Amino acid sequence: xxxxxxxxxxxxxxxxxxxxxxxxxxxxxxxxxxxxxxxxxxxxxxxxxxxxxxxxxxxxxxxxxxxxxxxxxxxxxxxxxxxxxxxxxxxxxxxxxxxxxxxxxxxxxxxxxxxxxxxxxxxxxxxxxxxxxxxxxxxxxxxxxxxxxxxxxxxxxxxxxxxxxxxxxxxxxxxxxxxxxxxxxxxxxxxxxxxxxxxxxxxxxxxxxxxxxxxxxxxxxxxxxxxxxxxxxxxxxxxxxxxxxxxxxxxxxxxxxxxxxxxxxxxxxxxxxxxxxxxxxxxxxxxxxxxxxxxxxxxxxxxxxxxxxxxxxxxxxxxxxxxxxxxxxxxxxxxxxxxxxxxxxxxxxxxxxxxxxxxxxxxxxxxxxxxxxxxxxxxxxxxxxxxxxxxxxxxxxxxxxxxxxxxxxxxxxxxxxxxxxxxxxxxxxxxxxxxxxxxxxxxxxxxxxxxxxxxxxxxxxxxxxxxxxxxxxxxxxxxxxxxxxxxxxxxxxxxxxxxxxxxxxxxxxxxxxxxxxxxxxxxxxxxxxxxxxxxxxxxxxxxxxxxxxxxxxxxxxxxxxxxxxxxxxxxxxxxxxxxxxxxxxxxxxxxxxxxxxxxxxxxxxxxxxxxxxxxx
Numbered sequence: 001x002x003x004x005x006x007x008x009x010x011x012x013x014x015x016x017x018x019x020x021x022x023x024x025x026x027x028x029x030x031x032x033x034x035x036x037x038x039x040x041x042x043x044x045x046x047x048x049x050x051x052x053x054x055x056x057x058x059x060x061x062x063x064x065x066x067x068x069x070x071x072x073x074x075x076x077x078x079x080x081x082x083x084x085x086x087x088x089x090x091x092x093x094x095x096x097x098x099x100x101x102x103x104x105x106x107x108x109x110x111x112x113x114x115x116x117x118x119x120x121x122x123x124x125x126x127x128x129x130x131x132x133x134x135x136x137x138x139x140x141x142x143x144x145x146x147x148x149x150x151x152x153x154x155x156x157x158x159x160x161x162x163x164x165x166x167x168x169x170x171x172x173x174x175x176x177x178x179x180x181x182x183x184x185x186x187x188x189x190x191x192x193x194x195x196x197x198x199x200x201x202x203x204x205x206x207x208x209x210x211x212x213x214x215x216x217x218x219x220x221x222x223x224x225x226x227x228x229x230x231x232x233x234x235x236x237x238x239x240x241x242x243x244x245x246x247x248x249x250x251x252x253x254x255x256x257x258x259x260x261x262x263x264x265x266x267x268x269x270x271x272x273x274x275x276x277x278x279x280x281x282x283x284x285x286x287x288x289x290x291x292x293x294x295x296x297x298x299x300x301x302x303x304x305x306x307x308x309x310x311x312x313x314x315x316x317x318x319x320x321x322x323x324x325x326x327x328x329x330x331x332x333x334x335x336x337x338x339x340x341x342x343x344x345x346x347x348x349x350x351x352x353x354x355x356x357x358x359x360x361x362x363x364x365x366x367x368x369x370x371x372x373x374x375x376x377x378x379x380x381x382x383x384x385x386x387x388x389x390x391x392x393x394x395x396x397x398x399x400x401x402x403x404x405x406x407x408x409x410x411x412x413x414x415x416x417x418x419x420x421x422x423x424x425x426x427x428x429x430x431x432x433x434x435x436x437x438x439x440x441x442x443x444x445x446x447x448x449x450x451x452x453x454x455x456x457x458x459x460x461x462x463x464x465x466x467x468x469x470x471x472x473x474x475x476x477x478x479x480x481x482x483x484x485x486x487x488x489x490x491x492x493x494x495x496x497x498x499x500x501x502x503x504x505x506x507x508x509x510x511x512x513x514x515x516x517x518x519x520x521x522x523x524x525x526x527x528x529x530x531x532x533x534x535x536x537x538x539x540x541x542x543x544x545x546x547x548x549x550x551x552x553x554x555x556x557x558x559x560x561x562x563x564x565x566x567x568x569x570x571x572x573x574x575x576x577x578x579x580x581x582x583x584x585x586x587x588x589x590x591x592x593x594x595x596x597x598x599x600x601x602x603x604x605x606x607x608x609x610x611x612x613x614x615x616x
Contacts, residue, residue, distance in 0.1 A: 002048050005030050006092075009055045017423035018513035021430060024401075027056055047076045047085065055092070060401055063100045070096065072224060087116035091129075110136040182326035183228045186216040189293075189315060190225045194218045196311050197279070198303040199295035203238050206291045206323065212247065214238070238294050239269045239278065246280040250289050253280040254309065257301040279304040283316045285324060293319070363418035363425040363458050363504065364480050365404070366488035367395065367432070370451040372412040388412060390443050391450070394435045402428040407476055415484075417476065422458055422507040426514065429454050429498050430538050437541040454539070455487030456500040458507045486524040487533065494519070494586040498539040502532035514538050515546075517553050518560060519587055520611040530610060535587065548582045556588060564609045566602075568595040 008023050015023060031052045037045040054069035070093040077085040090113035097106045110133050117126045130137060186204055193202040204216035212233035217226040219237075233240065246253045255261045255278040258270050269275070275298050283291035293316050297303040369375075369391070376384045395414060399406060404418040404425060418425040432452070440450050461478035487499045499519065505511055515537035522533045537553075540546035559574035572595035578588040590611075 002034075002051065005052055005055060009059050012059045016510050016513055017421065017427060018510065021427045024431070025434065027052070031056065043080070047073055047080065047082065050076065051085075051089065051092075058092075058096050058099075063096065063102075066096055067093065068224075075222070075224060083116070083120040084122075087113065087120050087122065087125075090116050094133075107136050107139050182323075185322055185326050186227045187225060189319065190216040190218050190227065192315060193293070193295060193312070194225065197295050197308045198297060198305075199279075200298050201238070201296050203236065203294040204291065205233060205236075205238075205243065205294065207247075207289060212243070212292070239273075239275065239296065241269065242278060242280055243292055243294055246282055247289055247292055250282055250284075252282065252313075253278070254304060255279075256304065259301075274298045276301045277303045279309060279312060281312045281316045283319050283323065285320045291319065291323060359460055359462050360419070361458065361460050362463070362476075362480070363404075363420075363422050363456065363507070364461070364476075364484040365399075365414075365416045365418065365425050365428065366455040366484045367414040367416070368453050368488050369412040370453060370492070387445060390445075391436075391439065394439060395432055398431045398435060399428050402431070404428055413488075415476075415481070417463075421509065422456075422504055423510055425456055425504075426500070426508065426536070426538075429456065429536065433497065433539040434541045451497075453488050453491035453496070454498040455484045455490070456498070456504045457484040457487060458501065458504040459483065483524065483531065490522065490524065490533065494590060495584075496535050496587070498536040500534050500536060502534065505534050515550050515553070517549070517556060520560075521609045522611045530608065533611075545582075545584065549585070552578045552582055552585070552588075559588075559591065563591055563595065566598075566607070568598045571595050572599070 005027060008027060012020060012023055031049070034045055034048050034052060038049050050069055050073040054066050054073060057066035057069060070089055074086055074089045074093070077089060090109055094106060094109040094113055097103075097109055113133075114126055114129060114137065117129065189204055190202065193199060193204075199218075200220040202216075202218045203214050205212045206215050207213075214231040214233060214236040215228055217229060217231070217236070233243070242253055242255075245251075257277060258275050273296075275296050277300065278294075278296040280295075281293045282289045283293065293312055295304065295312065375387070379387070391412075392409070392414070396406060399414075399416045402418070402424040403420050404416045407415045407417050409415075416425075416428070418428070432454075436450060436452065439445070457480055459478070459480035461476045461480040463476045483501055487501060490499055491497065496519070500516075505516065508514070516534045517537070519533045519535045521530045523530055537546050537549045540549070555574055556578055559571045559578070562568075562571035562574070572592060575588045575592035575595065578585055579592060582588070
């Protein structure tokens, strides 16, 4: 699985949009298989799980996530002694950093890659790689010679000295204070704790809804720092008794020598972990504890000197401000997506003002659950909310993976925008239908046959900030939004799954890669102008209905042309043949019945093939 996975990710960038979509489905299937193996034998398969996640993140353009996962895989395979895989991971990581033009770290990974292959004694591979990456490796050699000459301190050793003065502490705190993203903030804090407190284990606990959650963790036994892990406090590998005491009594706890501290010396945790000394410092905001900084050492007593205690106190002081700011920023970003801000040419949510707007051409997608009212009528509000959130947890990530973003939730409906290629929006529709195929069974909603409709349109719209002085929100306005919404609703007329406008189809650069058929010239409710509408077959996850529609498409097109030419007798015969082969084709059924009506009562001379929308 691993090597097939790697071959497919290597070819990914050369594929068409449809080819990429198919590969992603294949990759997910292989990854799920390996994840199942991990449950039975983690020591043999966990590294493969991590590697696949890293590769998948790489092809989606998620640089930081991919880099972190490669590093985690390298660490794990090094521990396991899988020399071949350590070397391979360094090579894939080098590919990642070069793809993203991160030349400042490429030389490091090139050097480590060669060292790993040499350690594995793959001398033939080393020779090939030295030729391929000659420029990078020559740069490594040059940097090494300069280092020996000038005695420059390596980057990884540039840390705050143990004898840190108050000015240096405030400088470190200032670095934290400038970071507004919660994940990066926690990572910076954990890095400072790991490097400057003498702790062999440290953690950052945050209070949320009157419960403690571990959001940052470091142990000298593991090289990586865990951030935003949201681990329940009860499951964390820290001394819960001491932390609870510090939290509830709102006090700092310093244990210089566990064996001499009677209050805690009998703790089972201390005997199991062989803890020697400990420092626990609360983080206060408005005289309330909002978090805990936890440090322990299992090697020496009297580790937490006055200088080190001052570092932790300074961090706690700065964190009291930074945590709340980061939480607010993270919360705001969930209401106004970062990609929405990017479209307005803004970097931060704090930059927005009422009236900010821009006109752009975009792909608009509306998704709506069919007969959701029936479900909500037979279930409690709590059950309904759980269902909606479980459903959206499947839909949302697929939209993001295809470079779209959700503009708003409308009850059980979703409106998403795709600034890039139309194929990205269409691929999202196909993937969502595939992901929802077994949703009800997997999530335990066996009493509900989930079906969704989708409408796609491409046109100009106004994207901006609307509201009044006390309340503003990001939104899009324009006829493009109305058309996409009406197309979504129009699915109800014929029990179709996904409809697109002709403008969306024309904007598809690779339209021939998809299976489409013209539904007709439609008069959407509230609009005078007719719009050509196309039905998408690829969204049907089950093979049989999809293949039936594809099989009958050529004769359908012939019948439709006859219909437009007012040859209703011949058109009726062909539509009847289609219905006999596929009784569920309600579009063919509609045209069959309309042909019968027009044979009896011919349409006027100016008839244009109009299909009326009866459902809003």
